[in-house]
Amino acid sequence: MPASPALSARSYNSVLDFKSVPSKGGWIVQKFGGTSVGKFPNKIVDDIIKAFSANNRVAVVCSARSSQTKNEGTTSRLLRAADLASENKDFDALLDIIEEDHVNNAKTFVTNDIKVQEQLIQDSKNELDHARELLKACQIIGEISPRSLDSIMSIGEKLSCLFIAALMQDHGLKSKYIDLSDIIPLNYDFSRGFDDNFYKFLSQHFGSQVLQLDDDVVPVLTGYFGVVPGGLLNGVGRGYTDLCAALVAVGVQADELQVWKEVDGIFTADPRKVPNARLLDSVTPEEAAELTYYGSEVIHPFTMEQVIKARIPIRIKNVENPQGKGTIIYPDNIGRRGEDTPPHPPAAYETLSPNYITSHKKRSATAITAKQDIVVINIHSNKKTLSHGFLAHIFTTLDLFKLVVDLISTSEVHVSMALQISSDQESALRSAVKELRKIGTVDITRNMTIISLVGKQMVNFIGIAGNMFKVLADEKINIEMISQGANEINISAVIDDNDTIRALCSIHARLLEGNYDALSNAVDSRLEALRLS
Numbered sequence: 001m002p003a004s005p006a007l008s009a010r011s012y013n014s015v016l017d018f019k020s021v022p023s024k025g026g027w028i029v030q031k032f033g034g035t036s037v038g039k040f041p042n043k044i045v046d047d048i049i050k051a052f053s054a055n056n057r058v059a060v061v062c063s064a065r066s067s068q069t070k071n072e073g074t075t076s077r078l079l080r081a082a083d084l085a086s087e088n089k090d091f092d093a094l095l096d097i098i099e100e101d102h103v104n105n106a107k108t109f110v111t112n113d114i115k116v117q118e119q120l121i122q123d124s125k126n127e128l129d130h131a132r133e134l135l136k137a138c139q140i141i142g143e144i145s146p147r148s149l150d151s152i153m154s155i156g157e158k159l160s161c162l163f164i165a166a167l168m169q170d171h172g173l174k175s176k177y178i179d180l181s182d183i184i185p186l187n188y189d190f191s192r193g194f195d196d197n198f199y200k201f202l203s204q205h206f207g208s209q210v211l212q213l214d215d216d217v218v219p220v221l222t223g224y225f226g227v228v229p230g231g232l233l234n235g236v237g238r239g240y241t242d243l244c245a246a247l248v249a250v251g252v253q254a255d256e257l258q259v260w261k262e263v264d265g266i267f268t269a270d271p272r273k274v275p276n277a278r279l280l281d282s283v284t285p286e287e288a289a290e291l292t293y294y295g296s297e298v299i300h301p302f303t304m305e306q307v308i309k310a311r312i313p314i315r316i317k318n319v320e321n322p323q324g325k326g327t328i329i330y331p332d333n334i335g336r337r338g339e340d341t342p343p344h345p346p347a348a349y350e351t352l353s354p355n356y357i358t359s360h361k362k363r364s365a366t367a368i369t370a371k372q373d374i375v376v377i378n379i380h381s382n383k384k385t386l387s388h389g390f391l392a393h394i395f396t397t398l399d400l401f402k403l404v405v406d407l408i409s410t411s412e413v414h415v416s417m418a419l420q421i422s423s424d425q426e427s428a429l430r431s432a433v434k435e436l437r438k439i440g441t442v443d444i445t446r447n448m449t450i451i452s453l454v455g456k457q458m459v460n461f462i463g464i465a466g467n468m469f470k471v472l473a474d475e476k477i478n479i480e481m482i483s484q485g486a487n488e489i490n491i492s493a494v495i496d497d498n499d500t501i502r503a504l505c506s507i508h509a510r511l512l513e514g515n516y517d518a519l520s521n522a523v524d525s526r527l528e529a530l531r532l533s
């Protein structure tokens with residue numbers, strides 16, 4: 001199967017005319033998520049890594065394997081095993097399940113070269129023996145430090161990358177497994193936190209690991225990249241592999257960072273929920289971050305800053321459809337590496353024809369997304385006048401119980417907040433509400449959803465929020481709370497969970513599909529000013 005061409009002019013040339021360019025194009029960094037490694041390893045190796053490495057240098061970064069869902073994946077299991085150890089309960093059975101899963105996987109997929117298979121099984125067992133020792137020690141001490149938790153978690157990425165590196169060898173590709181878990185020295189100075197120097201240090205070290213390899217070797221790097229103060233889970237959170245891949249891309253000055261998923265790219269809405277959702281050619285990093293925060297897990301938001309600074313585009317692609325062009329995440333006003341001029345210069349508005357103005361009037365919003373399992377907390381202060389400590393007390397309480405607010409609206413003595421609460425946060429929520437009752441009356445509404453309309457262009461439009469709420473009103477969907485993000489690229493409303501699909505489909509139909517004009521009273525203030533001048 002032929003590879004999709006990489007982005008840069010150099011790589012396009014290499015596809016079109018092999019004689020006029022060096023035998024290898026620039027670097028492409030490919031990140032594969034845990035469920036993709038679990039479900040489609042042969043496709044990853046044969047249709048993607050092999051195909052792309054024919055014309056480009058390729059570096060691969062993988063997350064821990066999940067056979068079906070992330071919840072039942074290796075990282076989740078390792079974290080559960082760590083919990084069990086800290087509670088002095090039996091964790092061995094869970095590690096046995098992880099071992100059996102990886103041994104079976106090796107036997108199922110690595111079948112051409114029995115030596116490679118045996119070595120993989122041995123390496124995997126060694127990693128899990130190490131996990132057993134570590135958890136035993138934690139059980140004896142009676143606690144798991146963030147550092148130990150990080151070491152346990154890292155085993156997921158090690159097992160996954162050992163597997164992909166072995167499968168590549170088994171399929172005739174030269175691979176090199178690279179473990180990044182010890183890359184941060186114990187005495188690294190974190191006094192300035194995760195600042196630019198830290199990211200620079202990481203990208204340089206990742207880059208040097210990769211750049212020293214022979215041309216025909218494909219590195220497979222663990223998406224877990226080392227112990228950080230407070231732990232990687234607290235500092236970066238789940239999805240840290242995206243950040244790791246981004247820093248590898250910066251380290252090798254890649255032509256493109258490819259994030260491979262099980263969806264063709266970023267759509268105007270979740271295609272599982274809105275059948276008419278369209279694939280988007282491109283979105284800006286701000287839009288991708290906003291979509292991720294508000295329910296469409298596109299990419300870890302930390303990923304973008306460093307890559308974009310290095311002018312490297314990110315492409316979201318589908319493991320099951322490698323030839324699809326995917327969605328590019330890149331700012332619309334900065335040139336990419338290898339391009340002198342920005343792709344869509346903002347100054348272009350100055351030369352717009354009236355036709356352009358009319359046809360682009362429709363592009364006010366980019367996508368609609370939904371975040372479910374939302375609880376709304378309403379707090380009425382029991383003081384008659386505004387108390388200085390009112391808001392401070394609320395935020396201190398939320399911080400204490402590690403609860404994160406997605407939306408907030410306030411008046412002097414009344415605060416409404418929307419928070420996503422997973423089942424393991426229920427007791428934290430109960431404790432927080434008990435504490436909050438000390439400063440006022442508190443009521444909570446469950447089973448809610450946040451619907452967010454996202455689009456960088458929305459900032460220029462007058463009336464778009466009105467249109468969104470009119471659609472909900474026409475559908476007789478009750479709105480519990482409204483909020484517009486400070487960056488003005490997100491308009492959100494909290495609604496009943498049962499109305500989610502109806503709200504998504506109707507807003508999509510009226511504001512993101514062809515018949516937008518039917519409702520249009522939103523006006524692009526910049527384009528109108530140009531038209532009237």
Ligand SMILES: Nc1ncnc2c1ncn2[C@@H]1O[C@H](COP(=O)(O)OP(=O)(O)O)[C@@H](O)[C@H]1O
Binds near residue numbers: 033035070263265269
């Ligand atoms: N706007 C959107 N565009 C694309 N996918 C979306 C969107 N909103 C939600 N999704 C969902 O996000 C999921 C992302 O793909 P997946 O490969 O499963 O993620 P991961 O690699 O993080 O496991 C898809 O199942 C898709 O249905």
Ligand SMILES: N[C@@H](CC(=O)OP(=O)(O)O)C(=O)O
Binds near residue numbers: 032033063070075076
């Ligand atoms: N394995 C880790 C890190 C990660 O990045 O996962 P994924 O790429 O599958 O989102 C996790 O599950 O959190």
